[in-house]
Amino acid sequence: MKNIFTFCLLLLSVITTKAQDTEDYIAEHVEVAQELMRDHKIPASIILAVAIHESAAGNSRIAQHLNNHFGVKGPNNNADIRSAYRDYESDEESYNHFVELMETRAPFNGLFGKYDQYDYKGWARGIQRSGYAQSRTWASQVIAMVDKYDLYQYDERPEDYVAPVYKAPVYHRKKRSTSRIYIVKAGDNLGAIAKKKGTTVKTLMKKNGMKRANLKPGQRIKF
Structure with a gap:
């Protein structure tokens, strides 16, 4: 108990010294x-x-x-x-x-x-x-x-000075994209990719802005 009391006094002394500084x-x-x-x-x-x-x-x-x-x-x-x-x-x-x-x-x-x-x-x-x-x-x-x-x-503010009122700044975290990417390999087709990823060809084409279902190796497909 005595040690705890001594520690508290020491901590208070450090805080007070810092404030005085x-x-x-x-x-x-x-x-x-x-x-x-x-x-x-x-x-x-x-x-x-x-x-x-x-x-x-x-x-x-x-x-x-x-x-x-x-x-x-x-x-x-x-x-x-x-x-x-x-x-x-x-x-x-x-x-x-x-x-x-x-x-x-x-x-x-x-x-x-x-x-x-x-x-x-x-x-x-x-x-x-x-x-x-x-x-x-x-x-x-x-x-x-x-x-x-x-x-x-x-x-040295004048007695009648009215300080401006500011709203506290609000910081918004960037939303992480929910899209995931599949890299097309040789022999892939959109139907197989859609089935593998649990979606449809129509959804994949719409999400990727595709007019045709043609693919090429290395192409990035959002799903």
């Missing part, structure tokens, strides 16, 4: 995020949330060694770590470069005319749709980060 990260970088928001009209909450998500609140290897907080790939002249990710002189340079990418690269630059500087949900989904991340849940994870740490409080 994220809070410390926010406190350390909120000013640069807000300054970029005021100058470039991209929500500070989005800048912070993307940085937290991509750098594990500054704990990732590329954040620690390359000052790369946004998972941006590019030239790396760092002697300590070989990586496809770009290295920066400072955290602030990484933050500035992220916003620069949003402003200068299509289709990201189209987001500035579509979303205002307070619409963090629109920005998150727009950045994902523009190809920033391959994961379908990336935007949802970034939005959850904003909500968890109340990052929208740094967006």
